[in-house]
């Protein structure tokens with residue numbers, strides 16, 4: 679399969695300037711390295727009606743092009759189930775009956791890193807499991823053989839983070855993001871993952887899981903998030919931050935594209951110019967602060 683990069687938005691609402699900038703970066707990384715560029719709608723959770731169409735429209739409006747059909751995670755449950763079955767057959771999963779509160783209140787295991795699952799359900803006897811099944815549905819967790827992992831990032835270098843017995847399928851039956859993302863990237867031939875650096879902490883978990891499923895670990899590039907004037911992560915409440923809000927204020931998609939390109943030190947205009955000038959080594963490494971746009 680030809681190598682590919684991707685953008686994988688959750689259809690929870692319209693994309694804002696920060697999301698668009700990350701998409702633009704993912705496109706530049708993929709296209710400048712001769713990769714296909716794929717779009718995947720991560721709609722297992724948080725899908726809002728109409729959001730997917732609006733997101734695709736806005737990505738096209740800033741000039742992004744993609745290859746092949748857009749895939750949707752809700753159409754791919756059988757792939758996720760097959761992966762969980764394989765892990766289960768290899769003895770690498772277990773049922774977990776903990777509520778969020780029980781996890782928060784559980785004493786953490788000795789030497790367990792902060793934020794790691796405390797292991798409450800890891801070694802239950804079959805009779806205990808049987809009793810708990812009668813009380814509530816189980817989540818499925820990975821039985822990890824390590825407590826941390828190290829990944830390499832194109833922009834950030836080496837990063838070491840927690841690998842715990844993370845959830846593969848939630849108790850409500852929904853496939854967990856960390857499982858779906860690994861299965862999808864593997865199945866779609868994605869060997870380059872460019873995304874916001876808020877996802878960096880999950881990456882060692884994903885790379886570890888990829889190894890267990892014989893999926894090659896992709897190249898990662900985690901890009902800085904866009905911040906608002908107060909230094910917090912840009913959000914919808916920060917005023918006109920989506921293309922439709924900006925259009926209502928008289929700002930065209932071309933101007934937004936050019937501002938995003940300028941924030942990356944790249945030339946304005948149709949994306950061919952930026953593509954020719956793109957060099958990952960000279961990207962700004964600091965978060966970019968969104969100060970708003972008006973037609974003035």
Ligand code: GLU
Nearest residue numbers: 686687688720859873877
């Ligand atoms: N769907 C995730 C999000 O919108 C991104 C997942 C990824 O790029 O791996 O935050």
